[in-house]
Amino acid sequence: MTLAQAVQEFITQNPLASILAFVGLVVSITFLQWGSDGPPSIPEKIPFVSNTYLVLTNLQEMARKAAKYFQGGKIVKYHLLNKTVYVVRGQQNMQQLLRGSPDLGSEGFILDVMKGLFAMTPSDHAKFVNDKSGRLKTPNPGTEATPVRYWAAIHYLYYDYLTAPHFASALATKFNVNFSAQLETQPLGEWTTVRIQKFVHTHLFHAAVVSLCGPRIFELNPDFTEVYWEFDPYAMMLCYVPPRWMARKAYQTRARGMAAVERWLDAAWERFDWDDKEAVEADWEPCFGARFNRETCRWMKDHGFDKQSITGFILGVIFGLNGNSIPMVTWSLMHLLQDPELLAAAREEAVQVYSTDGNGSRDIDIVKLGKMPILQAVFAETLRLHTEVTIAREVWNPVVVEGYKIPKGAFIHGYAGLAHYDEEVWGKDGHPADEFWAGRHLVEVEKDGKKRLEFSSADRAGNYFPFGGGTGMCPGRHFAKQEILQTMASILSRFDVKFVEWVNLKDGTKSDRGPLNDEYYGAPSMPPDRDAKVQWKRLW
Numbered sequence: 001m002t003l004a005q006a007v008q009e010f011i012t013q014n015p016l017a018s019i020l021a022f023v024g025l026v027v028s029i030t031f032l033q034w035g036s037d038g039p040p041s042i043p044e045k046i047p048f049v050s051n052t053y054l055v056l057t058n059l060q061e062m063a064r065k066a067a068k069y070f071q072g073g074k075i076v077k078y079h080l081l082n083k084t085v086y087v088v089r090g091q092q093n094m095q096q097l098l099r100g101s102p103d104l105g106s107e108g109f110i111l112d113v114m115k116g117l118f119a120m121t122p123s124d125h126a127k128f129v130n131d132k133s134g135r136l137k138t139p140n141p142g143t144e145a146t147p148v149r150y151w152a153a154i155h156y157l158y159y160d161y162l163t164a165p166h167f168a169s170a171l172a173t174k175f176n177v178n179f180s181a182q183l184e185t186q187p188l189g190e191w192t193t194v195r196i197q198k199f200v201h202t203h204l205f206h207a208a209v210v211s212l213c214g215p216r217i218f219e220l221n222p223d224f225t226e227v228y229w230e231f232d233p234y235a236m237m238l239c240y241v242p243p244r245w246m247a248r249k250a251y252q253t254r255a256r257g258m259a260a261v262e263r264w265l266d267a268a269w270e271r272f273d274w275d276d277k278e279a280v281e282a283d284w285e286p287c288f289g290a291r292f293n294r295e296t297c298r299w300m301k302d303h304g305f306d307k308q309s310i311t312g313f314i315l316g317v318i319f320g321l322n323g324n325s326i327p328m329v330t331w332s333l334m335h336l337l338q339d340p341e342l343l344a345a346a347r348e349e350a351v352q353v354y355s356t357d358g359n360g361s362r363d364i365d366i367v368k369l370g371k372m373p374i375l376q377a378v379f380a381e382t383l384r385l386h387t388e389v390t391i392a393r394e395v396w397n398p399v400v401v402e403g404y405k406i407p408k409g410a411f412i413h414g415y416a417g418l419a420h421y422d423e424e425v426w427g428k429d430g431h432p433a434d435e436f437w438a439g440r441h442l443v444e445v446e447k448d449g450k451k452r453l454e455f456s457s458a459d460r461a462g463n464y465f466p467f468g469g470g471t472g473m474c475p476g477r478h479f480a481k482q483e484i485l486q487t488m489a490s491i492l493s494r495f496d497v498k499f500v501e502w503v504n505l506k507d508g509t510k511s512d513r514g515p516l517n518d519e520y521y522g523a524p525s526m527p528p529d530r531d532a533k534v535q536w537k538r539l540w
């Protein structure tokens with residue numbers, strides 16, 4: 001029996017003793033590095049456990065808890081597993097974190113994501129641990145001789161095939177075709193009753209996944225939609241690599257998700273013809289789907305990555321794609337349905353972005369859509385209120401923040417839950433920061449004697465970061481914006497919609513209240529904890 005097997009057997013037979021042993025270990029490790037100096041601490045009922053548990057299960061509550069202990073300052077500290085975390089707030093501190101610095105690394109958190117979410121094998125994980133050359137084209141000073149620059153390679157795969165305008169638009173165009181086909185499953189000219197969140201979980205999910213991975217993932221896994229939504233609530237928790245006893249369901253659902261993706265990956269390798277030049281150069285083809293997937297899988301295979309690591313990586317990207325955009329689409333539709341005036345203004349814009357060719361076929365103008373002020377304001381306000389993002393940086397060299405020396409190895413965190421709800425920044429014209437008000441992102445301008453509204457993103461630096469920031473900023477952000485705007489525009493222009501009532505997620509029964517952020521979800525996007533029952537009629 002190996003040592004690992006012996007430990008596993010002991011844990012299975014003595015779960016309570018194992019928990020106590022683990023807590024004791026964390027306490028000892030942390031005491032060794034914890035001095036009495038420094039900023040105020042966030043207290044906890046069970047030392048070294050309660051705050052960690054709160055971060056894993058309800059990050060927004062952790063942000064609210066942190067807010068109580070700043071004692072008028074802008075920095076507090078606590079323990080997250082065996083790490084010391086300094087939470088900062090305020091525009092200047094956030095700008096410093098987002099801008100990045102040679103003393104702060106964003107790779108530490110991503111290494112955990114690779115381990116916990118992507119289930120990367122230890123030897124593949126070590127490739128990133130050992131590469132100190134950074135993500136950018138120019139290697140960090142002193143690392144010029146690094147033989148393979150894994151961080152930079154992944155960064156530029158993201159940048160070249162996901163973020164770059166050509167590929168973001170190619171994905172958006174594919175999504176438009178796929179989502180239109182999904183909308184056409186709804187009867188034409190007939191009133192029907194649907195639940196918004198349930199609808200997007202099925203139909204938008206299908207359209208987005210086919211755009212990224214091709215249709216075969218559903219053919220090989222007819223239950224892929226259910227498998228994914230069982231895994232989705234645990235994905236963020238896995239990014240913190242919780243011990244298995246704390247997060248059994250998270251690891252089980254990840255295993256099911258990976259098994260489904262592995263079937264797809266095997267079929268893609270088997271069927272794709274690498275000698276077919278046209279397919280190799282295509283923005284999209286049915287085996288791997290989007291070029292981003294094809295290039296990433298090929299690069300990982302060529303660099304000796306295990307199939308498990310490639311599978312986990314693709315499952316992680318599927319989470320990036322859906323775990324964030326789908327809740328944001330749901331919330332934006334819900335907010336529109338609650339405000340008839342805003343709904344009418346948004347619908348007016350939505351109708352304008354479609355043109356007909358005379359044969360009755362309609363085409364969306366993606367560029368025009370991206371400039372519509374009301375739809376953009378709804379998008380921006382939805383992301384402000386419903387994303388809980390942590391900007392996490394590892395301290396590589398001691399830094400001074402708010403007069404405190406932060407030691408090497410500690411982490412500095414900034415929470416959107418503090419910045420996006422800051423009353424001083426966002427409270428305006430009788431609209432408190434916690435209220436949905438699209439007007440926050442609109443300004444009235446006068447041109448040629450005519451007044452009109454324009455979208456404004458002023459005053460955002462350090463106060464608004466739904467997509468994170470710096471070199472690690474979300475590579476899917478341009479596609480995400482197009483996907484969310486397109487979904488709003490296509491539903492508003494193609495359907496007459498009437499809100500019926502709020503319902504409970506589990507059984508669709510009437511709820512006695514409207515939706516709130518499901519804070520237990522993890523992050524970055526928090527879905528609504530209720531659904532909206534609506535009646536709608538497809539017009540075309």
Ligand code: HEM
Binds near residue numbers: 162387524525
């Ligand atoms: C409203 C929708 C979205 C939100 C709010 C969002 C937010 C985020 C945030 C906060 C991060 C971490 C950034 C950081 O560490 O500073 C991230 C990373 C990431 N996102 Fe998004 N995202 C969205 C949509 C998407 C879409 C549509 C895709 C894929 C097509 C995507 C793919 C990714 C990937 C692959 C990463 C990891 C990047 C890395 O490892 O460096 N996201 N996203």
